[in-house]
Amino acid sequence: MSSDGFRSYYGKPVVKRPVWEPVIPAYFFVGGTAGAAASLGLAARLSGNERLARTATYVDAACIAVSPALLIADLGRPERFLHMLRMFKVTSPMSVGTWIVSASGLASGAGAVLELAGRGPRARLAAQVAAGLLGPFLSTYTAALLADTSIPVWHEARRELPFVFAGSSAASAGGACALLAPPGHAGPARRLAVAGAALELAAGRAMERRLGMLAEPYRKGAAGFLAGAARALTAAGGLTMLLTGRSRRGAAVAGGLLLAGSACERFSVFRAGFASADDPRYTIVPQRQRLEDRGA
Amino acid sequence: MSALELGAQPLGWPESYGEDAQPRLGFFTDTSVCIGCKACEIACKEWNLVPEDGLRFSGESFDNTGSLGANTWRHVAFIEQRRVATGGDGGDGVRWLMSSDVCKHCTHAGCLDVCPTGALFRTEFGTVVVQQEICNGCGYCVPACPFGVIDRREREQLPSIGDGEVHGLGTTHKCTLCYDRLKDDMEPACAQACPTKSIQFGPLDELRSRARTRLERLHAEGVSEARLYGDDPSDGVGGMGAFFLLLDEPEVYGLPPDPVVPTRQLPQIWGAAFAAGAALLGAVAVAMAGSRE
Numbered sequence: 001m002s003s004d005g006f007r008s009y010y011g012k013p014v015v016k017r018p019v020w021e022p023v024i025p026a027y028f029f030v031g032g033t034a035g036a037a038a039s040l041g042l043a044a045r046l047s048g049n050e051r052l053a054r055t056a057t058y059v060d061a062a063c064i065a066v067s068p069a070l071l072i073a074d075l076g077r078p079e080r081f082l083h084m085l086r087m088f089k090v091t092s093p094m095s096v097g098t099w100i101v102s103a104s105g106l107a108s109g110a111g112a113v114l115e116l117a118g119r120g121p122r123a124r125l126a127a128q129v130a131a132g133l134l135g136p137f138l139s140t141y142t143a144a145l146l147a148d149t150s151i152p153v154w155h156e157a158r159r160e161l162p163f164v165f166a167g168s169s170a171a172s173a174g175g176a177c178a179l180l181a182p183p184g185h186a187g188p189a190r191r192l193a194v195a196g197a198a199l200e201l202a203a204g205r206a207m208e209r210r211l212g213m214l215a216e217p218y219r220k221g222a223a224g225f226l227a228g229a230a231r232a233l234t235a236a237g238g239l240t241m242l243l244t245g246r247s248r249r250g251a252a253v254a255g256g257l258l259l260a261g262s263a264c265e266r267f268s269v270f271r272a273g274f275a276s277a278d279d280p281r282y283t284i285v286p287q288r289q290r291l292e293d294r295g296a
Numbered sequence: 297m298s299a300l301e302l303g304a305q306p307l308g309w310p311e312s313y314g315e316d317a318q319p320r321l322g323f324f325t326d327t328s329v330c331i332g333c334k335a336c337e338i339a340c341k342e343w344n345l346v347p348e349d350g351l352r353f354s355g356e357s358f359d360n361t362g363s364l365g366a367n368t369w370r371h372v373a374f375i376e377q378r379r380v381a382t383g384g385d386g387g388d389g390v391r392w393l394m395s396s397d398v399c400k401h402c403t404h405a406g407c408l409d410v411c412p413t414g415a416l417f418r419t420e421f422g423t424v425v426v427q428q429e430i431c432n433g434c435g436y437c438v439p440a441c442p443f444g445v446i447d448r449r450e451r452e453q454l455p456s457i458g459d460g461e462v463h464g465l466g467t468t469h470k471c472t473l474c475y476d477r478l479k480d481d482m483e484p485a486c487a488q489a490c491p492t493k494s495i496q497f498g499p500l501d502e503l504r505s506r507a508r509t510r511l512e513r514l515h516a517e518g519v520s521e522a523r524l525y526g527d528d529p530s531d532g533v534g535g536m537g538a539f540f541l542l543l544d545e546p547e548v549y550g551l552p553p554d555p556v557v558p559t560r561q562l563p564q565i566w567g568a569a570f571a572a573g574a575a576l577l578g579a580v581a582v583a584m585a586g587s588r589e
Contacts, residue, residue, distance in 0.1 A: 008551030009373060010356045012363060016444040018398040019435040039577055067311035076433015076466030081414040083432045090566070094436050095412035136573035136580075144569035145467050148410055148558050149439040155558055162572030170579055207319045220579070229429065267524050284547045287554040 003082050006288065009279040015150045017277040020074055025270035026140045027070040029172065029263045031101065032165055034063035035138030036173035038108055040192055042132025045125065051185040052177065053128075054115060059130065064105045071101070093145040097138075107131035120281035129184045139169035146273065151215050152283055153276040154269075160210055163203035164265065170196025171234060172252030172262035175241070179255030183246050190245040193258055197238030200265060201231065212281055218268065226268035233261030299560045301403045303465075304529035313420045320422030322480060322537035323487065323495060324503040325396055326510060328522060330494040332358055332394035338369040339489035341476065344369065346463065352531060357392075357546050363550065364397055366449040366464075369471040371397045373549050396486070396495060396547050399424070399445045399471035399536030402557065406569065407437035407446050409559040412534050415467075422500070423473040423537060426575050431467035442533065442555035446470040473537070500537060501556075507541060519543070525551065545564030 007013075041056030047261040072081045085102070089095040111127035114120045126127040147158035154161065174193025176185045204227075208215040218227045237257030244250025303435050310317030340346060349367035354360045357374035364371045375393045381389030405424045408416040413433035418424060426437075426446075437446050448468045474484035482488075487497035496503060504527050516524040526536030532555050546553050 007545060007547050008550065009375070010359075012550055014444055014547070014550060014552050015442065016365075016438050016447055018439045019448045019450075036576060036580070039580040040583075043580045047584050049587065059351075074435075076435065076450075076468075077431070080413075080432035083415070083430055084434070086412050086430070089412060089414075091409040091562060092412045092436065093565070093569075094410065094434060096414060097443075103455065104333065134579075136576040137569070139576055140572040141570045144565045145574070147565045149436075149443040150406060150555075150558050151439045155561070157405045163575065165577040166572040167580075170576055174583070187587045188580075189585045191586050192580060194555040195579045196582060199575070210555075213588055222434075268518075273439075281549070283552055287552055288547070291480075291554050 004290070006284050007274050008171070008284060013056065013278050014280050014283040015152075017077075017274045018149075018151070020270075022267070022270070023070045023074050025266040026268040028068055028165070028270075030063040030070070030185065031067050031142065032139040032177060032266075033170035033172040033262070034060045034067065034108065035135035036102065036169040037063065037177065038104065038131040038135035038138070039133075040173055040177060041111075042128050042135075042190060043127055044188060049185055049188065052181050052189060054187070055177050055181040056109075056130065056173070057112050057115050059173065059180065059281065060062055060108045062077075064101070064108045065290070067101060068105065069264055077152060082196045090142070093141055095149050096254070097141040097145055100134055100138050100141055104131055104134045105135065125295065136166065140166050146269065150283075151277050153217055153272045156211055156214055156286070157207045160203050160207035164200055164269070167196045167199030167201070168202055168265045170263040171200055171237070172196070172256045175237060175255035175258030175262075178245055178251045181204075183248055183251055186245075186251065190241050192257050193241050193245075193254070194238050197234045197258060197261070200234055200262070204231070204265070210254070211235065214276065217272040221271070223268050223271035223274060223275050226264045226271060230264035230268050234258050235266060237261050298401070299450075299564070302404065302534050302560060303406035306403050306405075306422055306534075309418045309422050309578070310420070313552055316420050318420045318422075318500075319499040320537065321498065322401060322423075322471065322500040322503055322539070323473070323483060323484070323497055324539060324541070325398065326494050326496065326507070326541045327393065328514060328519070328543055329360060329492045330372070330374055330394040330396055331492055332374055332392075332501050334372050335489040335491060336396050336486035337361060337368070337372060337494055339485040340370045340471075343485035344472070345463070346469075347449075347454050347521050350455050361533070363418060364443075364445045365453075366447040366469040367453060368397065375544070375548055377544075384475060393543055393548070395540065395542065396490075398538050399473075399551070400443055400533065400539070401471075401473060403529065403534030404557040404559070405533070405535070406440035406442060406557045407558065408417070410436045410440040412436060417466060419475055421475075421478055423478075425474065425475050426470065426473045428464060428467055428469055433466040433468065435468065440553055440558055442557065447502070478528070503539075507539070509560055510541060514541075533558065556563075
């Protein structure tokens, strides 16, 4: 019981691992992409780049359209999904997020329908302004959702995790738009993708430094593999975008790498959370340390 | 941005209940007199219709229950420790610790804070209960709890129960401090079944002073390792509605040594999410501005 410096009850976990399925990190990925794409679409529209605005609007709408399905599928009682809208609660990032997703979904959906129909430019702009301003928070609230738990690697990374998700969302949305829009119009998408990749890598490094011994789950097992894949894919995607993004083929390869890297990032964070919940070391050792620092 | 200052009383309680407010009720579990009979586990299961979730032999002393969860609302832990025997020939002895664990009904409850539907609520007794007809099984309360108490009930946890008899699937479950019994002025089933008064039930203020008296007595008798766990309103969860007298460090019993409700860091959590969102918006603007040269 007293082996390697900490004591526990038969090595059992102290906190419960989440009951969430892989549809949740899948949602983090598509929802984050939707949010950053909505902002890119708004910026493109305001600066008169109609071609990129259209692509970004469709990427946003496609991603946000699948999000509710992913979220509802994970509920223990899916038929009760509307109970989420009984209240608005700031202490619950899931509650706040439900309202952000709902509002973003309506705005993005309306914007995309009007885009497709080619009508109501004013209403379309209003919808895209709403979607574009909500978008960044659609991309980052999911990090707050994870941080507001007792899972050690999520809670202790609360300052950096939203930046990892913001970077990852910018990389995937920029990558997707650069992949789909003609290179002549996709300049802003490429720059957003490269900046996003850089932010994702830098924030990820800062997060691991902050976590200290708690960063171990990011170096072992499934989470470690996914974290390594995310780093490699994101770095390769960012570089490819920077060097060859002006060609159609280069943008396609880079966009694909960035999308894959961004998805791996979310799954890595998700898996690391499970690993840190399953081993009591990550709950007990930092708490014991805290008590010692307080002189208790 | 720093941590939230949290008070010694639950947020909104008792004032939101007006005339219906009751004294805050709780448990004091004195593990020094627990004999490991598990009557509390059984009484809880019987009264609350908590389903049987498989019979396994764990090999971990007399504990074949394992941990608290959707189908275990009282859990008796058994710890065997080697000790030099006092008296006699000074040879090897074994100290046997037993403790009946339960939901802590925290003053600042992570499960309740993060629940997006309002299914988890603060009762008029200051306890924390899941309304089964509201819970949609989102599962957020499960990792929010610093103690690993609450869990979602799943079909595969109940191998030996027929389909017709399963209830409460897909929603989360934990100790209700026998909310139904409290409303009828009855004590919770586990406390009533406990033959040694290891589980004591009553108004929290009274339990806290009783616990201090008991601790002083044990210290006077030379049981220097006795300590209270969860009695202090200035701890990370604002004090526990169900607290304990332990004979070793909390982690030995599977309890976190310094639990903190995750929502205490809410300003930092939302601050970072907002700052990162703003950074993303800024990155989009800069990326766009670059095309206008």
